[in-house]
Structures are given as structure tokens and as C-alpha cells.
Amino acid sequence: MKSTLEQHYLTSLFEPKSVAVIGASDREDSVGSVLFKNILESGFKGRLYPINQKHDTVQGQQAYKSIEEISARVDLAVIVTRAQTVPAIVEQCGRSGIKYVIIITAGFSEAGHSGAALERKTLEIARSYNVRVLGPNCLGIIRPALGLNATFLRVSANVGNLALVSQSGAICSAVLDWAKSNKVGFSSVISLGSTADVDFGEILDYLVYDNRTHYILLYIEGIRNSRRFMSALRSAARIKPIILLKAGRHAGGSAAVKVHSGMIAGSDIVFDAAVRRSGVVRVQNIGQLFYASKALASKFxxxxxxxxxxxxxxxxxxxxxxxxxxxxxxxxxxxxxxxxxxxxxxxxxxxxxxxxxxxxxxxxxxxxxxxxxxxxxxxxxxxxxxxxxxxxxxxxxxxxxxxxxxxxxxxxxxxxxxxxxxxxxxxxxxxxxxxxxxxxxxxxxxxxxxxxxxxxxxxxxLQTPEGSSQRTQQETEGARMLIEAVLQEHRKVLSEMESKAVLRAFRIPVAQTMVARTPTESLLLAEQIGFPIAMKVDSPDLVRKTEAGGVRLNITNAPAVRNAYHDIIETVKKRHPTARIGGVSIEPYLARPNGRELMIGVVRDPTFGPIITFGAGGSEVEIFRDRAVALPPLNSFLAQDLIRSTHAAELLGEFRNMPAINMTALEEVLLNVSQMVCELPWLQELDINPLIVDEFGAIVADARIVIDYAATSGDRYSHMAIHPYPAHLIQNWEQPDGRTVVIRPIRPEDSDMEQEFVKNLSDESKYYRFMDTLRELTQAMLVRFTQIDYDREMALIATIPGEGGKDIQIGVARYVTNPDGETVEFALAIADDWQKHGVGRKLMSALIECARQKGYRAVVGDVLSQNTKMFRLMTTLGFSIHPHHEDPAVKRVVCPLHAQ
Known part of the structure; x- marks a missing residue:
């Protein structure tokens, strides 16, 4: 099988052997003049073609009227003409077989509605010809080791091992100026502009492959595709240190970002949470950017x-x-x-x-x-x-x-x-x-x-929290049915009883709650629950019931119940005459002398989707504003980190003669809320306040859930920025001799087992898998193979129990998403002793089903022509075999995926 570490598909964009500059000029100080001169003077070794309709030569070089006049292959076109001319030029590039263009020109989405329409038109044309676009409104790229400076900057870059990727050309300029005086060198300088097509995710993927790049510096203004961004960022950060600088931390900066790039910066606290989960470090200025990179390089x-x-x-x-x-x-x-x-x-x-x-x-x-x-x-x-x-x-x-x-x-x-x-x-x-x-x-x-x-x-x-197992899904089916029923009633706010029913389905302890619609009914429910009780208005329109005058606590007798019912209804109607009132909820009054009141919430960020918030709770929650934020999914380690990030954490140990709380119970609530977020894409808001926790456990006193219709796709976790560990894919396969083979997605902690598996493969098996005679996986390969994101790639391993409780890997099947986003490329390796036992068929069948569930169109792979065993397996699995268009020693196998 072919290695998944072959040349990256963006190589021709960043390592072109021929470049055409469309709009190259002799006019002094024009963008076309400066950019073309920079390429000439930077020592570019490839072919360079100036395109100018009015001149036969540009800066002493033969010029062409159109890109279509060039008969030779052109890897990259750089466009510096007026915005209105760009769609037609991109079409010419597509007809000429050029697959990569850099659009330096401004005047697109950042310029308002007409510019946004022009950008959409340009991208539609590019996609129709499979042309990839960097920009528009960007500075260009610099590749110092290749002698390529395709920017209109007045400053060059020294050769080094830092890659700078920036949405701002001005930041590139400032960073390069700083670096020049501090003798800092670069492997790449890449200006993204408005990231209309090629974005951070794809460029990070490329830089992981780039041997010249050891450290990556990012300047970010906004993110278009959070899943793609998080997936690529987390994948790259496992192999190369990443230091990140982001604008838009405050309102003024966010407004400037929108004007500059046409993008929304998003919530800074949520972005910070995303950075934490991505294994990168965020800095606040250019100086810190370089100090951090130098410190990481010095092994500090x-x-x-x-x-x-x-x-x-x-x-x-x-x-x-x-x-x-x-x-x-x-x-x-x-x-x-x-x-x-x-x-x-x-x-x-x-x-x-x-x-x-x-x-x-x-x-x-x-x-x-x-x-x-x-x-x-x-x-x-x-x-x-x-x-x-x-x-x-x-x-x-x-x-x-x-x-x-x-x-x-x-x-x-x-x-x-x-x-x-x-x-x-x-x-x-x-x-x-x-x-x-x-x-x-x-x-x-x-x-x-x-x-x-x-x-x-x-x-x-390195944390890989799980999604739900099949058993958990069955237990929570009732919550899904309740949500669907509420949506059918054209409601989006669940009542307190309904909200607590959903929480209970996810094993979150809640105070028993029942709604009374008359004073007499409230008396009956109070007697049934037992005194003391708490009474709260039941209204979908009131978020803060205490402020509305709709809460009465510690009611100890029947006369007080009747009075409280009337008082709640009258007070709420007076303060909020338009609020809908369904009655009054009756629940036990939770008198816990050592209880701490906490808050757990879920909200939807427009960029990163659902996030979990935690902090101090109670009626003064808005005053203290003690909040920590985390991206789901969570595990125990991440839940503890979230708790420690708040001031409330200081009150959870022994405090003012109160014993420490039951921390395990609090963590369990956070983990179950995380499960809710994973499995309920309809969930828009969750407000648990207060969650009362003491030395005996935790219980939800009040809860509110808001839902909405959710777009469904083949990916059950498409609503989340970080894909959880897909525990639902784990399966046990019983062997005739009584042994059990476990088929499951790979984990980061499997790296030693994966290394041992590859070491023990025969030379022939290694060659068929990697098309190379490697002895063992390099550290970078090991990280890439075991620390996957489960979104754009999947790796299923087969294991059997070994001595001392250690598992032994006997096979692995994996796929990665191809650049077209519609197909995946697979690889398969089976331990020599387990070949001809059906392991390959079992792994591939499970892998194909994963790809089908994700909605991919086909599974493809390249197999060495002499690997007859693989061809037999592929044929039985429904693959067709085709000649390879580039390498006669290899054949391409293709399995179309149709929904079943």
C-alpha cells in the first residue's frame, strides 16, 4: 500500500517551478512592478512569465498578452490586476491548466456587497476548473530557500526554519522588518488575505509536510471553518510547535478585523479555549511571537x-x-x-x-x-x-x-x-x-x-475524550424523543420539568420537580414531595426567575404554599405582564449547609459551535462573572482543568469550617453535560444554576434548555469543533479458537504498540505498505499515525490480549481525506502471522462503513502491481482495479460508496 506521507497536494503552490505574474508592470511603485521585480531579484530558479496586454517586454523580460499565449506548463499564476478583471483571468488560467493562483488584488468581500458578489463569482469559476485560490486581498508568498519573493514588500526574508502564516499583509511586513534586524530567518511567509478558498487548515497541513519548517507562527483575524481549522491546528501542533497571535480581542479590534478582512473575529474567551485544546501558545504582540519561538528552539x-x-x-x-x-x-x-x-x-x-x-x-x-x-x-x-x-x-x-x-x-x-x-x-x-x-x-x-x-x-x-457508546445512546433515546416532540409543537424552550427530564436521561442528578396549575394542586404536590419545598414560576419567557419575583424558598407548611402560589403569580404578572405563565413548579427545598452553588452552562459560539461554561452560581452569578470556558468533548483531565480555571475552585476544598466537596460528583456532572453536547445537536443553550455540590454529591436545583432544529449529515458530530473519540465504533470479534479480536479507533497512547507492530512486519509487508524499506516509524510518522482527529482521517486497529495485560496490535486500516473533500485514500497492513485469517477483510469492511457514514463518495488506494494478495482482497470488497496515470508500477483501486 501507498504511504500517506507522500508529497502534499499544495506543493506546486508553494514550490512552483514556473510562475506567471498577470499584471506585471514597468510603472514605478505599482504593485505589479514591485512584485515582479522582487521575483526577479530574489533569485528564483524557475521560469518566470510577465503578462501585460500593452507591452512586449516588462523589466527586460519577454511579456505575453495573455496567460493562454504561454505554451509551456505554468504551476502558479499571481494576479495583480483590477478586481473586476479577476474572474475572467481565473477562467483563462483554468482553461490553460493552471491549478493554483494567488490573487493579490483587493476589492472583494472586505469591500461590501458588490465585492462579495465578485468574490463568489471568482470562486465559482475557479471550482469549475479545479483551480485553487490563495487570497484575495493578500500580500503573496515568500519562500527564501527557493529564491521566491512573490510579494510587493520592500523587505526580503532570510532563510530559516520559521513559517509565518498571516491574514494581514501589514503584519507580515512588520514581522519581517523586526526579523531582519534580529537575524531571524524563515522557511515560508504566507499571506492569506480573506481566505476565500485556501485557508489556515490546508496550509497547516502543508507545513507539517515541509521539512524546511520547524516552527509555525500564525497571525489570525477570523476563522471561516472551525472544524477544518481545529482539525489541522491540532494535527500540526502534535508535530511542530505553533505560536499564535490573534487580533480582535476586544470590541475595537473586532470591528477593525471586520473592516480589514470582512470576517467576524468571534468571542475571544472561546478562541482562547480553542487554543488551549489545540496544544499551541497564544501571544499578544510581535515581540512575544519571536521570543516564544526562540525559547522553544532552545529547548526551554x-x-x-x-x-x-x-x-x-x-x-x-x-x-x-x-x-x-x-x-x-x-x-x-x-x-x-x-x-x-x-x-x-x-x-x-x-x-x-x-x-x-x-x-x-x-x-x-x-x-x-x-x-x-x-x-x-x-x-x-x-x-x-x-x-x-x-x-x-x-x-x-x-x-x-x-x-x-x-x-x-x-x-x-x-x-x-x-x-x-x-x-x-x-x-x-x-x-x-x-x-x-x-x-x-x-x-x-x-x-x-x-x-x-x-x-x-x-x-x-493529547486528551481524547469519548463520544457515547452504543449503550449510552440507548439510554438517552428518551431525551431525543422528548426534544423532537417539543420541536413538533413549535416550541424551542423546554419547561423546567422537561429540562430536568433531559438531564436525568444523561444521569445528571436533579431535584424532583412537578408543576401545579392551581393553588389546590400546589398543596397536593407539596404534601406528596414533603416539606420544606421551593416554589418557582413556570414560564418559558423568564430566564431569571428570582429577579422576576417568581421564586419562594424554604416553605414549611400548607398555608404558606397557598399564599406563595398567589404571591408568585401576582408578582410576576405585575413585573412582566406579557410573560406566559404555565403554573408554579414545586420541588424539594435543598437545605445543604455545606453546599456550594455553582453554574454549568452550554452556549453556541458562531465560530466554534457548542461550548461548556463553568463557574460560581446562585443569584449573584452576573455580579461575580466567574466563568471558565471549554470546548467539548471533556474527559476527567479536561473537566479538572476547567474547574481549576475558575475562582470558585478555591471554595471547593475545605473552606470556613466546611468539608471539601465531592469532587468526583462534580466532575461526573461535567462529563455528562459533555455527553449531552455530543449527542444532542439540537441543544442551543443549557443553564444549570444553581448546581448544589457538597461533601455527599451534586444535585441540579434549577435548569433551562433551549433547542432548535439541527442540520443532520453523515457525521453525527458535525456540530462540534473537536471530534470526540468515536467509542461507538468499537467492536469485539470472536475467533474460532476462543480469542477475542478488538476492532477500535486508534488512540495517542497506542504509539508504542503501533511502533512494535511496524517493527515486527516482514520486509515484504513493510514494502507493500510503505513502498519503502524503512525499519521503523520515525517520531513524526508515529505522531501522525496515532494522534488523529477522527474527522478528516480514521485509523482502525485490531488488537488481541497479550502477556501482562498488554494488548498486541495485529492490523491497522486507515484513510485520509483527499483534497477534493469527496473521496478518501486508504492504507492497510496486517501482521504476517495473522494474514489469511480474515483480519484485513474485517478491518477494511469497518473502514469502508466509516467512510460511507461520513458521506464520502469513494475509497481509493494505490497498490503495487505485484501485490496480488491485496488485489484479491480488494476485488472481494467491491473495488475495481485501474492503471495508474503516473506510475506503471502501481495500480489504483476504487470502491464507490453508495448510501445503504
Missing amino acids: RPLGKRLAIITNGGGPGAMAADRAGDMDIPLAAISADTMKLLNAKMPSTWSRSNPIDIRGDATPERYRDAILAVTQDDGVDGILIMLSPQAMSKPMAVAQVVIEISEQTTKPILACWMGEDQVAEARIALENAGIPAFRMPETAVELYFHISTYYRNQTLL
Whole structure:
């Protein structure tokens, strides 16, 4: 079988052997003139064709009147003509067989309705000829190693291993200017413009393949396709570090983004949550972008956030501590043993706290003693060493001490040598040794925050929460039926009873609730439930019942029930005369002296779909605004991370003579809410407030659900930005000898098993699978094969139990989506001892069904012509066999997928 790591389909766009510039010009300072001159002067080795209707030559090069006059193959066309001419030019490119165009021209979707219509027309023409478009309204691309500068920038880029992908040409310009003076090089500079066609997702896919790219820098204004973006971002971040800068964090920035690119920036807190789940780090300015990339390149790796600060000046130490407080970086608590060491080595006037002020007369030896003491403290995750030049300071000697110790310890160290002339040489020495070194303490602390966050986010990336199993789906069928019934009644807001019924279907504990429509009925229900009770107005129009005067708590007797019923109805009618009132709900009054009131919510973000919110609850929820946000699906690790991200988390342990809550019960509610989000695409809003949690468990006191019709497709999780682990695909296959083969989607933790599986394949099996004689998978291949997104790709493995409870992999079948988005390409490998046992047929049948359920049109693959066993299997599975249009040593097999 063919390897899935072949050349990427966008290679001709970013590595063209021939380029045509349509609108190339001699007119000084015009875009066409500057861009064409840049390509000429950047040393491009391929063929270059200027297109200009009015001139025979452009900048000394033979010109052509039209792209259709060129008889040779052209890989890439760059268009710099007026917007109104672009559709016809794209059509000419399509007729000429050009598959990639870059549209530099502005005046499309960012220019209003007429521009948006022009953009739609351009894309329709491009798609009819299978032409891919980068832009419009973009700066172009730079590939320094290829000598290609197809931009109209006045600044070039040095060769390096950073790839910059930006929706803003101005940001590209600013970044390149900064990089030039700081001697930073690039593998690629790619300006996306309005991302009308080729978007972040596809470019990230390409950069993963690009061996010249080691780190990826992104500037983002808005996302068009969140699933594609998240899928590609998470996939790329597993292999290459990604640092991201996003505009539109506040209202003014969001408005500027819409004017510039015609895109909506979306909620920043939700975007932040998406970044956390993607294993990337987000920075706030261009300087941080490069500091972070340099730190990652130097292997600076804090595994926690507890920071120790060593300084020879109290003021600078306080500045660093303040910035750490701003960014929620805890200052490490110095242990008793470390304190003892410091007291023995430091002068009596040292600060005896963190920041560790070793005084202005600190010698290199004193720095050495302080640093060595702190590196042995298990409560310290990282160390910031600061030096301000004073009369007794020896900046270079102290730097040499830091460099020496950094080579002996695993603790990450960063430095801040304040000042300029007296410390410049020492700062350079630190940087050359791979130690991040800064002029100002705030910048150093910001870097520590960003890189420690990056490694935390990498752990979040590896989490693969499950969707529902077949058993869970059966249990929640009642919730689906209830939702469908409500929609048939043309209602979208569920009553409290209905909302709690849905929660109960997902095993979320709720307070029993019944609705009374008369005072007498309220008495009967109260007696049935038992005193004390709580009474609340039942109205689909009132979100905050307490503010509406519709809640009465701790009612202990029958007369009070009747009075409360009348009082609730009258108060609500007076305050909200148009509100619909269905009656009054009766439920037990949850008197829990140690209970904490929390809130769990679900809302729909226009870009990223459903998100889960968590924080402090109760009637003052809007005042405290304690909220943390997470993208579903969740598992226990992610649920704990969500809880820890709130101020409410500080109240959940032992607090004011109250015992700690039952944290397992709280996590279970969050996990079940996550299951709801996965399995109910109709869910638009969920408001659980309060959720009362104490040492005994959790119970929902009040809940409100809003639903709406949902678009259905072959993908049951199409409403989510992150595809959950598809647990419903797990199946057991009983063998005649009594052994059980488990067929299931692959997980990240299967990497060792996958590596062992490939190692044990015979040379022939390896060659048939990879068309190569590799001995084992590289780390990059291993990551790509085991850390998949389950959206655009699928890998099903077959395992059997081994010794010591470890599973053994005996086969794998996988597919990846082709560039057309309609077909998938498969690969199959079976352990030699298990060939001719039906494992290949079982895996392929399951894989084909996955592709069919996703709505793909066909499964295709390339098979070596001598692989007769594979051809026999393919024929029995319904594949047809065809000659390959490029390689006679390979045949293409195709299985059409028709809905069944």
C-alpha cells in the first residue's frame, strides 16, 4: 500500500517551478512592478512569465498578452490586476491548466456587497476548473530557500526554519522588518488575505509536510471553518510547535478585523479555549511571537508555573513579582530545606522570601550558591535570574555562572540583565548558550508564562475524550424523543420539568420537580414531595426567575404554599405582564449547609459551535462573572482543568469550617453535560444554576434548555469543533479458537504498540505498505499515525490480549481525506502471522462503513502491481482495479460508496 506521507497536494503552490505574474508592470511603485521585480531579484530558479496586454517586454523580460499565449506548463499564476478583471483571468488560467493562483488584488468581500458578489463569482469559476485560490486581498508568498519573493514588500526574508502564516499583509511586513534586524530567518511567509478558498487548515497541513519548517507562527483575524481549522491546528501542533497571535480581542479590534478582512473575529474567551485544546501558545504582540519561538528552539521547557526569582535588586524583583501576579504565575514557596541552605550562604540582610533578593553587592559566588539551592527545591518549576548593574556587579562573570549551572540542571532558567552597555556582552553570551535573556523583567515573566502555558496546552491536546457508546445512546433515546416532540409543537424552550427530564436521561442528578396549575394542586404536590419545598414560576419567557419575583424558598407548611402560589403569580404578572405563565413548579427545598452553588452552562459560539461554561452560581452569578470556558468533548483531565480555571475552585476544598466537596460528583456532572453536547445537536443553550455540590454529591436545583432544529449529515458530530473519540465504533470479534479480536479507533497512547507492530512486519509487508524499506516509524510518522482527529482521517486497529495485560496490535486500516473533500485514500497492513485469517477483510469492511457514514463518495488506494494478495482482497470488497496515470508500477483501486 501507498504511504500517506507522500508529497502534499499544495506543493506546486508553494514550490512552483514556473510562475506567471498577470499584471506585471514597468510603472514605478505599482504593485505589479514591485512584485515582479522582487521575483526577479530574489533569485528564483524557475521560469518566470510577465503578462501585460500593452507591452512586449516588462523589466527586460519577454511579456505575453495573455496567460493562454504561454505554451509551456505554468504551476502558479499571481494576479495583480483590477478586481473586476479577476474572474475572467481565473477562467483563462483554468482553461490553460493552471491549478493554483494567488490573487493579490483587493476589492472583494472586505469591500461590501458588490465585492462579495465578485468574490463568489471568482470562486465559482475557479471550482469549475479545479483551480485553487490563495487570497484575495493578500500580500503573496515568500519562500527564501527557493529564491521566491512573490510579494510587493520592500523587505526580503532570510532563510530559516520559521513559517509565518498571516491574514494581514501589514503584519507580515512588520514581522519581517523586526526579523531582519534580529537575524531571524524563515522557511515560508504566507499571506492569506480573506481566505476565500485556501485557508489556515490546508496550509497547516502543508507545513507539517515541509521539512524546511520547524516552527509555525500564525497571525489570525477570523476563522471561516472551525472544524477544518481545529482539525489541522491540532494535527500540526502534535508535530511542530505553533505560536499564535490573534487580533480582535476586544470590541475595537473586532470591528477593525471586520473592516480589514470582512470576517467576524468571534468571542475571544472561546478562541482562547480553542487554543488551549489545540496544544499551541497564544501571544499578544510581535515581540512575544519571536521570543516564544526562540525559547522553544532552545529547548526551554518549564513543566509547571511555580517561579523562583533571584535578584540583586529589590525593585526589579518586585516588578517581576507584580507581572507574575498579573499573569497568574504563582511565586514558588521556598521549602524549609532551601531556606536553611540560603540562610547559611546569604548575608543576614537577604530577603528571606521569594523574590530572593541577595542584595546589591552580590558576587558571582553568591549567585552560584543561591541558584544551586533553588535548583534542588522540588517546589520550584522555573528560575528567573536578574541582575541590575551596580558598582559591585560583574555581569559577565555572573552570566558564566548561570551558563555553567544551566548545563547541570533540568530546571528551566531564564535571565534578565537590566541596562545596556554594561550588560550587553553578558546578555549575548546567555543567549548564545540557549538561555532566554531580556532587558526588562516584565518581558521575561511574559515569556515564562507563554512557554509554560504551551507545555500545559500540549497535555490538553493529547486528551481524547469519548463520544457515547452504543449503550449510552440507548439510554438517552428518551431525551431525543422528548426534544423532537417539543420541536413538533413549535416550541424551542423546554419547561423546567422537561429540562430536568433531559438531564436525568444523561444521569445528571436533579431535584424532583412537578408543576401545579392551581393553588389546590400546589398543596397536593407539596404534601406528596414533603416539606420544606421551593416554589418557582413556570414560564418559558423568564430566564431569571428570582429577579422576576417568581421564586419562594424554604416553605414549611400548607398555608404558606397557598399564599406563595398567589404571591408568585401576582408578582410576576405585575413585573412582566406579557410573560406566559404555565403554573408554579414545586420541588424539594435543598437545605445543604455545606453546599456550594455553582453554574454549568452550554452556549453556541458562531465560530466554534457548542461550548461548556463553568463557574460560581446562585443569584449573584452576573455580579461575580466567574466563568471558565471549554470546548467539548471533556474527559476527567479536561473537566479538572476547567474547574481549576475558575475562582470558585478555591471554595471547593475545605473552606470556613466546611468539608471539601465531592469532587468526583462534580466532575461526573461535567462529563455528562459533555455527553449531552455530543449527542444532542439540537441543544442551543443549557443553564444549570444553581448546581448544589457538597461533601455527599451534586444535585441540579434549577435548569433551562433551549433547542432548535439541527442540520443532520453523515457525521453525527458535525456540530462540534473537536471530534470526540468515536467509542461507538468499537467492536469485539470472536475467533474460532476462543480469542477475542478488538476492532477500535486508534488512540495517542497506542504509539508504542503501533511502533512494535511496524517493527515486527516482514520486509515484504513493510514494502507493500510503505513502498519503502524503512525499519521503523520515525517520531513524526508515529505522531501522525496515532494522534488523529477522527474527522478528516480514521485509523482502525485490531488488537488481541497479550502477556501482562498488554494488548498486541495485529492490523491497522486507515484513510485520509483527499483534497477534493469527496473521496478518501486508504492504507492497510496486517501482521504476517495473522494474514489469511480474515483480519484485513474485517478491518477494511469497518473502514469502508466509516467512510460511507461520513458521506464520502469513494475509497481509493494505490497498490503495487505485484501485490496480488491485496488485489484479491480488494476485488472481494467491491473495488475495481485501474492503471495508474503516473506510475506503471502501481495500480489504483476504487470502491464507490453508495448510501445503504
